Amino acid sequence: MFIGNVEVKGLARLAPMAGISNAAYRIIARECGSALTTSEEIDATGLTRKNSKTRYDIAKYLPEEKPIALQILGSNAETLVPGAQWLQDRGADIIDLNMGCPVPKITKTGRGSAMMRDVKKTSEILKAMRKVITVPFTIKIRSGWDQEHLNAVEVSKMAEDIGVDAITVHPRTRAQRFTGLSTWDMIAQVVDAVSIPITGNGDVKSMSDARKMQMATGCQSVMIGRAAIGKPWIFDETFEDLSPEDKYDYQTRVIDRHMPLIMEHFPEKVGLIQMQRHLSWYAGGRDRVRSFRVELFATRTYDEARSVFDRYWESVNPAVSKQPHLVAV
Numbered sequence: 001m002f003i004g005n006v007e008v009k010g011l012a013r014l015a016p017m018a019g020i021s022n023a024a025y026r027i028i029a030r031e032c033g034s035a036l037t038t039s040e041e042i043d044a045t046g047l048t049r050k051n052s053k054t055r056y057d058i059a060k061y062l063p064e065e066k067p068i069a070l071q072i073l074g075s076n077a078e079t080l081v082p083g084a085q086w087l088q089d090r091g092a093d094i095i096d097l098n099m100g101c102p103v104p105k106i107t108k109t110g111r112g113s114a115m116m117r118d119v120k121k122t123s124e125i126l127k128a129m130r131k132v133i134t135v136p137f138t139i140k141i142r143s144g145w146d147q148e149h150l151n152a153v154e155v156s157k158m159a160e161d162i163g164v165d166a167i168t169v170h171p172r173t174r175a176q177r178f179t180g181l182s183t184w185d186m187i188a189q190v191v192d193a194v195s196i197p198i199t200g201n202g203d204v205k206s207m208s209d210a211r212k213m214q215m216a217t218g219c220q221s222v223m224i225g226r227a228a229i230g231k232p233w234i235f236d237e238t239f240e241d242l243s244p245e246d247k248y249d250y251q252t253r254v255i256d257r258h259m260p261l262i263m264e265h266f267p268e269k270v271g272l273i274q275m276q277r278h279l280s281w282y283a284g285g286r287d288r289v290r291s292f293r294v295e296l297f298a299t300r301t302y303d304e305a306r307s308v309f310d311r312y313w314e315s316v317n318p319a320v321s322k323q324p325h326l327v328a329v
């Protein structure tokens with residue numbers, strides 16, 4: 001699929017997730033097979049106020065990530081237009097507007113999914129953004145504000161008319177947040193209503209689910225969010241066919257690549273939290289994971305966190321646990 005002139009190579013891609021899909025994790029997902037990735041949401045007010053955390057930490061991407069979509073979050077043209085301009089000047093290949101975030105702190109200031117409420121006002125904002133955005137411009141929406149206001153189709157048609165190049169649809173309402181199941185039928189309705197490329201999103205847990213979503217809805221691309229947390233290999237079709245030993249080796253290689261990326265690209269205070277969270281997710285579903293997590297989150301340095309993890313990881317190595325126990329005589 002192409003979004004404007006940017007080719008999206010592959011069916012599935014990592015969804016933007018605040019605090020998770022930063023540069024280090026996006027690289028890992030890409031190396032496991034994710035197509036084009038999108039940054040976590042970047043606050044337009046922070047960008048225009050020259051907030052250094054927003055500009056240089058959250059909006060940070062690495063040259064090897066290109067082409068990259070950078071996602072902006074805001075509620076008015078006064079910040080979204082210069083914010084998008086700044087991201088574009090920094091090399092964004094695609095600017096994505098977050099119109100789906102359901103978090104009350106965000107929606108009460110008119111941002112995220114609140115942008116789906118006043119379609120007329122939002123259309124004026126999109127027009128103003130479209131005037132300055134010279135790279136492809138995309139939006140990410142939900143099915144609507146609540147069950148009484150399911151307007152994804154109306155919003156998508158409006159966006160297409162204004163010149164938006166592609167749309168991602170997460171078919172839950174703002175009121176549902178992340179509960180219940182997403183209604184893939186809404187993705188199909190949007191696909192039928194517009195002729196720009198649609199990315200489907202919601203409850204995809206494997207590449208085979210991604211293909212099912214594509215078959216069921218006609219979407220051209222699929223985003224995977226929560227199911228990719230701690231499992232970037234979800235994007236690699238070959239992973240599921242590996243033996244337990246080979247899966248473990250694959251996972252070890254991914255973790256050994258991910259941790260130095262965190263150490264290189266975050267100051268230790270922030271990086272340690274990232275390291276702990278990701279190591280904790282990588283351990284998910286294994287033996288004694290609870291006590292491991294308690295020990296991991298009590299660490300105070302990269303070295304401590306890594307050595308707690310390494311000890312735990314070795315103890316769950318399927319090759320080691322298969323060896324007969326040696327009895328000292």
Ligand SMILES: Cc1cc2nc3c(=O)[nH]c(=O)nc-3n(C[C@H](O)[C@H](O)[C@H](O)COP(=O)(O)O)c2cc1C
Pocket residue numbers: 015016017018019020039040041071098100101140170201202203204223224225226227
């Ligand atoms: C922790 C977390 C953070 C998220 N942050 C963002 C974000 O910054 N921008 C965005 O558009 N969506 C965000 N989302 C929504 C996801 O991109 C995705 O639409 C949603 O999780 C549904 O997909 P899934 O069922 O595959 O998880 C976030 C979701 C989670 C769980």
